[in-house]
């Protein structure tokens with residue numbers, strides 16, 4: 001990691017508690033380098049969404065609290081900053097399940113993304129054009145109510161809306177959820193383009209390990225509120241445990257239950 | 272706007288019923304006088320006073336949509352605004368300045384409520400917020416009467432009070448009601464433009480749709496709450512001036528809010544068009560039934576008509592005419 005540029009975002013050993021009693025994150029640390037795509041992998045309920053919301057500070061609206069650890073963005077502590085201030089600093093979350101404004105048109109949805117910006121009409125319109133160039137389908141549907149568009153289009157609306165804030169970093173939560181494989185590829189290709197052309201860094205939470213590791217440079221695997229493994233995306237996708245438990249392929253046929261227990265022990269050791 | 276077929280059918284059925292029943296009663300009963308011009312006169316008068324119900328209901332809907340709070344204090348806000356307005360006017364302040372000053376006062380009220388009540392109670396159960404608004408209602412009632420006194424005050428805002436005649440004098444309509452309806456219409460038009468075409472208006476609609484997503488794009492909820500309570504305060508001010516000009520400014524203004532409840536049940540709690548149409552239907556319906564059906568039962572229908580209608584809706588169409596449509600993708 002030493003030859004990499006200094007990280008844009010550092011999460012240090014954070015603990016998150018919901019409703020003052022439910023401990024969900026038990027010391028999570030991770031780094032997102034400037035200009036990279038970093039994947040946060042793990043099954044349902046592992047704590048991916050909680051981690052992203054801890055960073056964007058949307059957690060408090062769900063009665064969640066970061067009770068330990070620290071979050072730094074561009075070297076500055078941000079754990080007590082409001083979501084609006086974070087958006088102004090360039091960190092935007094695209095939530096799991098898209099969360100479009102259903103009764104607003106596609107274009108109105110995109111425009112809400114620019115809420116925190118002071119830019120004039122001209123600049124905003126230029127940015128709208130840019131978003132439409134990345135998501136040509138949205139241009140066709142600009143006047144439709146977002147609630148009546150397809151799942152893939154809604155994912156594009158949510159991402160385009162985030163782009164309208166001119167972010168440096170997007171926290172992208174399960175963009176592949178519920179989409180056909182072809183659409184998933186399409187969405188990830190756009191993520192790649194935005195990353196390369198616009199220089200946006202991504203922290204990408206995914207259950208779809210396969211696709212995520214294909215596009216990410218680095219990955220963390222989260223289980224039960226702890227990071228159990230991390231490494232370069234390539235290494236991870238070649239790791240036999242990851243292949244078996246997250247990619248669903250086995251190097252030497254089906255493993256026995258004893259091997260599974262062996263993996264569990266090793267995982268504990270890794271954590 | 273996309274309107275369901277069943278909504279149009281329901282409204283149509285109500286209109287037919289509200290016309291046919293009086294006509295029928297007029298044919299068979301000695302006690303009821305029915306003639307078409309007279310019927311129209313009653314119906315129009317009812318519609319015009321229904322505009323007032325619409326205004327109060329509108330204030331409810333705005334706050335309910337944007338913050339999920341059922342604001343019991345909307346009626347108290349009407350009274351408080353009217354008291355402040357008439358109080359300033361009696362001090363010799365010119366009308367236009369009274370309006371501006373009272374608008375300022377209502378903005379302060381909104382900011383205070385956000386700071387002292389909504390912000391500390393964010394994420395609390397709706398029932399807790401509802402009870403808090405009952406508290407706000409009492410505080411506003413008390414405060415208004417403490418500052419401005421509790422006697423009934425006349426409010427003359429210079430609108431003509433005499434009736435106008437139409438169709439060779441066959442139909443007469445109160446000019447004050449007509450002006451009030453015009454002003455209310457202008458207010459609604461201004462609100463529509465604000466919601467539809469301004470950045471803040473768009474943010475308000477975004478918050479109403481999905482407040483988490485709104486937060487995620489950096490819309491600060493507190494700011495939006497202040498705006499929406501201020502707008503509701505302005506609507507309350509206009510309603511207060513109109514009702515006050517008609518009935519005098521007095522404590523009973525706060526009770527108008529009770530009429531807004533059936534209007535909301537009729538129109539749907541989250542719908543602005545619902546509040547407007549609901550108010551008109553209740554206004555016209557209660558007047559028509561009072562005049563043409565009242566003699567059969569000895570009068571008094573006006574007092575319970577709205578609640579009866581609301582009850583029917585609760586049974587057969589609990590989401591109201593325009594209750595939130597859950598958009599389902601195909």
Ligand SMILES: Nc1ncnc2c1ncn2[C@@H]1O[C@H](COP(=O)(O)OP(=O)(O)O)[C@@H](O)[C@H]1O
Nearest residue numbers: 018022024043044045046047048049050051062
């Ligand atoms: N608002 C909440 N209140 C209480 N528990 C929650 C809340 N949100 C999530 N959790 C719990 O936290 C754990 C992690 O959830 P989450 O972060 O959504 O996981 P993931 O995104 O990886 O599926 C789950 O066990 C979930 O039940």
Ligand SMILES: [Mg+2]
Nearest residue numbers: 048049050096
């Ligand atoms: Mg999740």
